[in-house]
Amino acid sequence: MKNIIIASTSTLHNQGFLEYLLPTLSNHFRAGSTIVFIPYARPGGISHDDYTAKVREALKPIQVEVKGLHEFDDPKEAIQQAAGIFTGGGNTFLLVKQLYAHDLVQTITSVVLNGTPYLGCSAGSNICGLTMETTNDMPITYPPSFKTFGFVPFNINPHYLDPLAGSTHMGETRETRINEFHTLNSQPVVGLREGSWLTVYGDRILLQGTLAARIFEQNKAAYEVDPDTDLSTLK
Template sequence: MKNLILASTSTLHSQEYLEYLIPILKRHFLNCNKILFIPYARPGGVSHDDYTATAQKAFKKAGLEIKGIHEYDSPHEAVKNAEGIFTGGGNTFLLVQQLYRYDLLPVLKETLNNGTPYLGTSAGTNIAGLTIKTTNDMPIVYPPSFNALGLVPFNINPHYLDPDPNSTHKGETRETRIKEFHHHNTPPVVGLREGSWLEVKGKNIRLKGSLTARIFEANQEPFEVEPETLLNDIT
């Protein structure tokens, strides 16, 4: 049974890394001692070691130990034997390139479908969708495919932003870009605002947090869903 938390972001304004999720993590990883961390997205080009240290500091507050996947001789076995897994944010294209490089997508998908608890933030949430075509990131590297884990039956747009009526910027909004996506693709997209997350328990996908999410479907007007809404029928 899938057991996932797919968060829009790791850090809210004026808070420390993962601070708003610490109470959630304590429950989510209740039966775990050591969490496998996948730091491949490397925000700002930070090293795997430094990124892991940041995650360790946060997870320590939840009474959990973190070890980076790059510290294992076999990344494949590390995923297969993990008690819990966390994939951090950064650049989604780089993350997926590295997952393909080490042939980790099949074993990661199998492991998570079998119930190993998972936390994704930002890029780590993007990879839970069908593809990474709705990420906000620059394509700084070229992965072999845009296909992702398909743990939920739609794409996700973390850090979703509403248009600012007071802004002098007249360029594309997030909504415009997602509509462009739907000119060429049919999967729905969940616009996930900061501080929100999806809780996946088996077949149930529930919006959590205090904000609504914006749902985009091909050839349909976008609409809002309230916290605690089940998103099972968005396919």
Template sequence: MELLLMSNSTNHGSRRFGHAREELRDFYGDAEVLFVPYALADHDSYTAAVAESFAEAGVRVRGVHTVSDPAAALAEAAGIFVGGGNSFRLLRALQRGGLIEAIRTAVGRGARYGGASAGTNMACPTLRTTNDMPIVEPMGFATLGLIDFQINPHYQDPIPDSSHMGESRQQRIAEFLEENDVPVLGLREGAWLRVSDDSIVLRGHTARLFRRDVPPEEWGVDADLSFLTGSARRFDNPAAS
């Protein structure tokens, strides 16, 4: 299994995917990538923008929404990339199109799966650690389950002495851990995971790991996080949520 799970597609002050251009080239090589644009409403414009950025890395992109049978195309794809946007809208589209099993089938036979933000959320066991507003209602929160732990993309550290009275990301994740004994990796902007079978390596930037009854842990670039493989111990029946 080969995965590239990015916190974000655009770093402040840089071009889309500019911070990970070499990683994209190394990850996909000569494979044509089927792009899944369903996290945004305008599929054509989104695909065109991503195709332009991927071309700078020497990677060819085709929007899966342009093919007659998206499920069949994804099941047979050599490379898949799922773009960011609203995770709830994305998951509902995948469910309605029968694309969950198609992507699992592709990854199971060796297709390379990449995602940013919402696309990274899809690789987790469930949607429960997204930052997004539920603008639509999916048919349950279970996602692809390609990894055994949760990711919180765009993770932001608490701001000392902030006057904001809402919960920080750290507090939200603590609430999640009160109900679910599953690790959550907070990926900061510019960070991504490179997963190869049971190997998990953090690249690009740092991350913070949250586990139940354990203080948050900082991990640096090139850290080996392979110990997270097989780490999911309990969800409260996520498939029925």
């Protein structure tokens, strides 16, 4: 049974790394367990060791130990034995390239579908959708495929931003870009605002946090859904 948290971000303004999610994570990950952190997205080019150390410190208050996937001799075995998995944010193109390079996409998919608790933030949440094609990241490297885990039957746009009222910016908004995506692709897209997350338990997909999410479906006007909305029928 799937047990997944798909969060838009790891950090909110004026809060520490993962701080706003700790009450939720204390129930998601078992106290005293050791989870595997996947640091491949490397935000700002941070090293795998430094990124893992940051996560390790953040999860100390809920008594969860952290070991970076790069620390294992056999990454596949580490995933298969993990008490939980966390994929952090950064660059989605780099993250997906590394997951394919280590032949981990199917292994992670299999264990999560069989109940291993999973947390994804930012890039780590983007890959929970059908493809990574609605990422906001620059293509700094080229993965062999845009196909990702498909834990939910739609795509995700983390860090979704609304147009600023009165702005003189004349470029594309997030909504414009997602509408562009829908000229060539049919799957829905969920725009997750900062501080919002999806809880996936079994076949149920629940929007949580304090903000609405923006839903995009091909050939339909975008619309808002409130927290506690069940999105399991969105396909």
